[in-house]
Amino acid sequence: MKKIAFIGAGSMAEAIIAGIVKHEVLPANAIYVTNHSNKERLARLHEQYGVTPFRDVENIKDVDVLIFATKPNQIAEVLPKYASLTNAIIVSVLAGTPLATFEATFPNQAIARVMPNTSATIGESASGVAWNTKVTDEAKRWVTSLVEAIGIVQEVDEEQLHTVTGLSGSGPAYVYFFVEALEAAAIQEGLDPKTARELAIQTIKGAALMLDETREEPATLRERVTSPNGTTAAGLDALREHQFAETIHACVQAAKQRSIELGKA
Ligand SMILES: NC(=O)C1=CN([C@@H]2O[C@H](COP(=O)(O)OP(=O)(O)OC[C@H]3O[C@@H](n4cnc5c(N)ncnc54)[C@H](O)[C@@H]3O)[C@@H](O)[C@H]2O)C=CC1
């Protein structure tokens, strides 16, 4: 039986654990998890998902896949503790941090850099993956099956992971921010909060499902909503006047740039 271990038990680790457990990729007790010091959080993860908390590397010496999910600035302190686990496939979900950082500790091992997002919680992550040169077909298959359990995955060059982070790693937050703004605007323009929330959620959900299920061009779907000289045209004109596309470009570029900086820290 395969055994995997998470080093770091924060939002991203929990989202991946939730997805893996829900899709029964592995028995929950074959998923080991540790964190810096928060015992209550590990106990809660055990209660909620059935995963196995651990403190000592001895408990996971036969682990098949080791998933690093600490913050980028915590990894230097963490890596030496796991240097003895030379049989494990290494997976990192850290933003920015290059494969080379992991290769310094695990020079002969298969290593995958994965950039998931928190929609992994419900099996809807949009993930990117890049591999090191030591990766075998079997390791690729294994990591891919884990990442597919939490959503879809696109293979990219390592350098492109910075852009993937700016698009889909951080992307859920942009969508939530958009919904916050949409709701606030609707409330200011006369709706009550509950009605604004329900309509905003269903609008995002319906539009996302239309994109996914019809596979039509976003521009085609947009045009179908937009009657000549109608309400949507007026709304879109206001977005253009306020530099919507330029704002989104600045957003993705800033997140990409921050990923590059995190990788150099
Ligand atoms: N939150 C998100 O949406 C996404 C996060 N990521 C990446 O995932 C990683 C984790 O992010 P979050 O879960 O949001 O952070 P977080 O702060 O919630 O979790 C970090 C975890 O690392 C643990 N940790 C710190 N030092 C440790 C040590 N010495 N030994 C063992 N565990 C230690 C902490 O106790 C905590 O459980 C980051 O590198 C981030 O770039 C990637 C994609 C999306």
Ligand SMILES: O=C(O)[C@@H]1CCC=N1
């Ligand atoms: O904000 C961050 O740095 C992490 C990486 C991608 C999403 N959250």
